[in-house]
Amino acid sequence: MESWILITLVTIPGVWSGNWGVRLENQCALKGMSTVIKCTYDYPSMNIVTSVTWYKAIRESRGLMLYRLSSLRKPRGHFEYQGDRWSDCKLKINNVQWSDEGSYYFGFETTLNRWTSRTHAYLSVKELTTVVQPSTVTEGERVNLTCVSGCSEPMDVVWFRDGQPVSSVVFQASRRDAGRYHCAILGQEHVKSAPVALNVQYAPEKVKLSLSPVGDIMAGDTVTFTCSSDANPPVTESGYSLYKDGEFIGSGQSHSISDIQPGHMGRYYCQAWNNVSRMINSTEVLLDVKYPPMNISVSMDPPHVVEGDGVNLTCSSSANPAADNYTWYKRTAPSSSSSLLQVGSGQMLSLPVMTPSHAGLYMCQVRNTAGVSNSTEVQLVMVEKQSDSPPFPILAGIGVSFVVTLVIAALLFWKKWRTSADKKNAMTDLKQGGEEPIYATTTDAVYASVHMGPTSAPLVSAQASASLMNSHHHVNTVHNPTLDDDEVTYTTVTINPRNKMNNGRTPQDTRCKPERSDDTVIYATVVT
Structure with missing residues (x-):
């Protein structure tokens, strides 16, 4: 033991x-x-x-x-x-x-x-060290996560992004993968590395244009346009542009317009870009400017009003919102607002029957929710109604036309008569020259050749004289004082016989060969 x-x-x-x-x-x-x-x-x-x-x-x-x-x-x-x-x-x-x-x-x-x-x-x-390769990537690129301990003993680690577990250490980066990554000892998660950020760059998105102030914008206000976006890297000041109806306005994230006017109304949008992508548009924003009535005008139909006729006065204007009230006034005295008399309402003032009392100065007052404005005064003039008889200028025109017509008819008649006379004289000349006479159709015409001296009266042959004494006659003598004394003057003698022979020839007509009708032609030569 x-x-x-x-x-x-x-x-x-x-x-x-x-x-x-x-x-x-x-x-x-x-x-x-x-x-x-x-x-x-x-x-x-x-x-x-x-x-x-x-x-x-x-x-x-x-x-x-x-x-x-x-x-x-x-x-x-x-x-x-x-x-x-x-x-x-x-x-x-x-x-x-x-x-x-x-x-x-x-x-x-x-x-x-x-x-x-x-x-x-x-x-x-x-300590644990997180390695993100690469730490800055463009969306869609590959990313690899590595955890380094510094000690030779192997250790099991887990991964987190912004406190949330990460299932894979190798992935294609998207914008939602951006964040702060760290690794930790499995079972001792309080032992962890310092976080490392993964920067994922992407083009602008959610580009937005906003207006200030919010609500109704009145003419004269100051309006500020502000453009914003979600982008990585963020859009710089020079990366924003403002457009109105497709036309470039200016650069910068913010743009202000003081004393806004109706001409500034339109559709606005902004563009944003960074080094990943360019020109991403925002949605359009409608700028609606409220303003009181302006550019008011009054028109008359018809423009010239005759007494007793009707006339319509129409008032028109530019306004936003549209005008909802029209009031008509007539001036009763040269000046002062108290001399304006309200005579109607509505966009059109209708006067069915124009009388002298309606003439004068009229004004239209237009109102909307933004304010009230007046038109300039217009003069309504009445033209007196004329009588039913035609006016003097028309009668004078008719008289002149009638006189001209008579003159033209007289000239035509004279020309026709002159032509007939020339033909008869020509037939007398043929008779004196030994030619066969040409029988005219003129009723009871007697042609006499009269040779006149310068001072003596024409002598007619005895045969012609006898015929003239027994007939109703008319003698036309044509004498040209410019001719010499030995020239022949032709005289036309028209004889209407009292009795006609059965054979149709007058007793004096012994030289006519053919049978003739009651009309008889007598040729006489008178030598003086």
């Missing part, structure tokens, strides 16, 4: 078994983790360990100094001795911090002596 007790005592470290000594192992720990520095010690037999102590070496100006761990300003329980008083001297350090890195020594005391290790265990403090 005593032999077994001796063998057990010999095999137990520190009892009859060896020399003084401490064996330590270096350790790598991640910041925030708990780690154990492995340690064993030995001592000669017949010594009983009475106390154990861990030290940390701290370099000072006077050299490397060892301080008991219990004397360091650390939270309670930060250092935890997990060894015993036989041979195990391991040390656990909870929530390792950067300040824990350094050299550690172990010492103990026995009933016979004390011992401090001549070597040390070095604790390296590392």
Whole structure:
């Protein structure tokens, strides 16, 4: 029995078994983790360990100094001795911090002596490091996540983006993948790396144009256009452009128009661009400017009003919103507002029967929700009604036309008569020349050739005289005073016989060969 007790005592470290000594192992720990520095010690037999102590070496100006761990300003329980008083001297350090890195020594005391290790265990403090490659990408590019610990021992890690778990460490980046990534030790998620941002660039989206002030915009107000967008990289000041009805207005994120007028009304939109994409349009915004009635005009139909006729006065204007009230006034005195008499309402003033009392100056007043404005005064003039008889100019025109017609008819008649006379004279000349007479169709015509001296009256032959005495006659004598005295003057004598012979020839007509009708031609030559 005593032999077994001796063998057990010999095999137990520190009892009859060896020399003084401490064996330590270096350790790598991640910041925030708990780690154990492995340690064993030995001592000669017949010594009983009475106390154990861990030290940390701290370099000072006077050299490397060892301080008991219990004397360091650390939270309670930060250092935890997990060894015993036989041979195990391991040390656990909870929530390792950067300040824990350094050299550690172990010492103990026995009933016979004390011992401090001549070597040390070095604790390296590392941390998890997140690597995002590349950290700035254009939407659609490939991204790879890597977690680096710094310690050689393998560790299982998990990934988070903005606190949310990430399932894959390799992916095609989209704008929703942008954020801050970190890795952590599986099961000890409080031990994590510093976050690293993934920057995913993309073209502008949600481009929006807004107007200020909000609500109804009145003429004369100041209006500010502001363009915004969601883009990465953000759109710069020069990356915004403002357009009205397709026409360029200006650059910049904000654009103001003071003293807004109806001419500024239209459809506006803005464009945004960055280095990823260009010219992304916002939706159109309608700028509606409210203004009181303007450009008021009054028209009359008909423009010239005759007494007793009807006339309509129509008032028109430009307004936004449209005019909803029209009032008509007539001026009763040369000036002053009190001389205006309201005579009607509505866009049209109708006067069915024009009388002298209706003539004068009229004005139209137009009103909408934005204000009220007056037209200029217009003069309504009445023209007196004329009688039913045609006016003097018309009668004078008719008289002149009638006189001209008579003159033309007289000229035509004279021309026809002259032509007939020329023919008869020509027939008389033929008779004197021995030619056969040409019998005219003129009723009871007598042709006489009369040769007249310059001062004597024409003589007619006895035969012609007898015929003239027994007949109703008319003699036409044609004499040209410009001819010489020996020229022949032809005289036409027309004889209407009282009685006609049965054979149709007059008693004096003994030279007519053919049978004739009652009409008889007598040729006479008179020489003076």
